Amino acid sequence: MKLTFWGAARTTTGSFHLLETRGKRIALDCGLFQGRRSEFFERNRDFPCPPADVHATLLSHAHIDHCGNLPNFVAQGFEGNVFGTNATMDLARTLLLDSAYIQEKDTQFVNKIRARKDEPPVNPLYTVEDVEPCLDLFVEIGYYRTFCFAEGFCGRFIEAGHILGSAQVQLDVEQASGAQHRLVFSGDIGRAGRDILRDPEIPGEAQTLIMECTYGNRPTEPIEGLREELRDLVTRVADRGGKIIIPAFSVGRTQDLVYQLSLLFREGALPQIPIYVDSPLSANVTEIFRNHPECFDRETRDLLRKEHNPFGFETLTYIRDVEESKALNELKEPAVIISASGMCEAGRILHHLRNSIHDPKNCVLIVGFQAEHTLGRRIVEKRPKVRIFGEEHPLRAEVKVLNGFSAHADRDELRDYAFRVQTRSGGMLERIFLVHGEKEAGEDLASYLREALGVEVHFPERGDTFEL
Numbered sequence: 233m234k235l236t237f238w239g240a241a242r243t244t245t246g247s248f249h250l251l252e253t254r255g256k257r258i259a260l261d262c263g264l265f266q267g268r269r270s271e272f273f274e275r276n277r278d279f280p281c282p283p284a285d286v287h288a289t290l291l292s293h294a295h296i297d298h299c300g301n302l303p304n305f306v307a308q309g310f311e312g313n314v315f316g317t318n319a320t321m322d323l324a325r326t327l328l329l330d331s332a333y334i335q336e337k338d339t340q341f342v343n344k345i346r347a348r349k350d351e352p353p354v355n356p357l358y359t360v361e362d363v364e365p366c367l368d369l370f371v372e373i374g375y376y377r378t379f380c381f382a383e384g385f386c387g388r389f390i391e392a393g394h395i396l397g398s399a400q401v402q403l404d405v406e407q408a409s410g411a412q413h414r415l416v417f418s419g420d421i422g423r424a425g426r427d428i429l430r431d432p433e434i435p436g437e438a439q440t441l442i443m444e445c446t447y448g449n450r451p452t453e454p455i456e457g458l459r460e461e462l463r464d465l466v467t468r469v470a471d472r473g474g475k476i477i478i479p480a481f482s483v484g485r486t487q488d489l490v491y492q493l494s495l496l497f498r499e500g501a502l503p504q505i506p507i508y509v510d511s512p513l514s515a516n517v518t519e520i521f522r523n524h525p526e527c528f529d530r531e532t533r534d535l536l537r538k539e540h541n542p543f544g545f546e547t548l549t550y551i552r553d554v555e556e557s558k559a560l561n562e563l564k565e566p567a568v569i570i571s572a573s574g575m576c577e578a579g580r581i582l583h584h585l586r587n588s589i590h591d592p593k594n595c596v597l598i599v600g601f602q603a604e605h606t607l608g609r610r611i612v613e614k615r616p617k618v619r620i621f622g623e624e625h626p627l628r629a630e631v632k633v634l635n636g637f638s639a640h641a642d643r644d645e646l647r648d649y650a651f652r653v654q655t656r657s658g659g660m661l662e663r664i665f666l667v668h669g670e671k672e673a674g675e676d677l678a679s680y681l682r683e684a685l686g687v688e689v690h691f692p693e694r695g696d697t698f699e700l
């Protein structure tokens with residue numbers, strides 16, 4: 233059996249791995265590569281084999297960097313089934329359409345600026361029309377159901393605790409020799425003890441483990457105390473008359489923030505300032521959350537049973553309309569604006585940043601991992617000037633990072649995860665591949681795991697192939 237790493241290899245975006253045995257090819261994830269604009273098209277259009285030769289795709293979760301290249305994959309000839317959990321597929325439908333829409337809109341905007349400079353127009357990677365054929369291929373599978381999708385290939389989705397519907401993919405493959413091989417792909421691993429979602433599970437009896445390593449070299453802040461930090465920050469910035477701009481993934485981080493803000497609001501601990509979730513996705517996504525109680529932890533299920541809406545409160549407004557979103561640009565009073573995308577690569581957040589980052593009264597609150605070469609990363613690095621829509625803007629606003637909101641396991645949690653998988657595998661674990669992490673994160677975790685577990689640990693480059 234051959235395993236090729238093609239995306240999220242020594243980087244954190246564009247998750248895509250290819251498994252090959254007995255004439256069948258299976259893709260694990262089909263994520264969108266996000267990064268430098270110059271690389272965006274080339275990296276996303278390029279696949280390790282013709283998409284028509286791939287038999288099926290298994291999705292770990294619905295974040296765009298894990299499923300967002302599907303429309304392009306399908307347009308290039310893939311026509312197999314796309315498997316994911318029920319909630320993943322519900323979210324992916326909505327997110328893919330949104331991703332296409334944002335690409336169309338951003339391209340229009342960029343082209344306006346290019347026209348002024350007499351530069352030729354550019355095309356989006358895919359359009360809304362390209363998304364529709366790929367939705368026909370979706371097959372929903374409940375957590376913990378075993379599904380066999382080709383002779384000698386059976387899969388199972390296990391809780392990953394990262395976002396709604398997120399799963400680890402357990403694959404049982406019959407090799408050409410007739411021997412069975414158990415491979416586990418962790419997808420993105422969440423953190424135990426977070427609100428809303430269940431904790432990540434530890435899969436057992438894996439021979440090959442492909443695991444993420446986003447925070448492989450870094451402990452993040454504990455979950456405890458986070459709500460108080462959020463309260464203090466909102467109060468402080470509101471007192472000085474500023475706005476708080478929060479770039480956040482539409483799914484996951486936005487709900488986490490709203491959930492924490494709603495608890496603070498009910499405790500009477502927040503200043504009475506308006507809170508806007510400026511993303512047309514949010515109403516749909518909240519509905520999807522409510523339709524999937526099977527993904528919640530006990531506390532959130534109980535809360536929902538009492539008909540309490542943890543995703544809404546008096547001072548909170550969800551904004552869908554473009555004109556209302558533009559009106560936020562004129563806001564002079566303190567406010568919290570949560571908008572997508574999470575790494576500031578596209579979407580309405582760009583307009584809010586363009587309008588706010590020059591003023592030291594304001595604050596940009598970063599609550600998620602920012603990949604290299606993204607605007608989000610440049611903001612975290614507090615560069616004196618950043619480019620937005622092709623133009624330079626001075627960054628004078630306060631930049632605050634709250635890593636405790638991370639939906640990713642940190643260094644110690646990743647080490648513990650690998651250790652527990654090995655223990656549960658009872659000596660079967662032969663090798664670990666680290667993906668979805670930058671150089672230092674992967675190298676650090678690899679050397680730790682080699683020493684601590686005594687198994688083969690690889691940190692593959694894009695295009696590396698291994699024989700299992």
Ligand SMILES: [Zn+2]
Nearest residue numbers: 293295394420
């Ligand atoms: Zn993710």
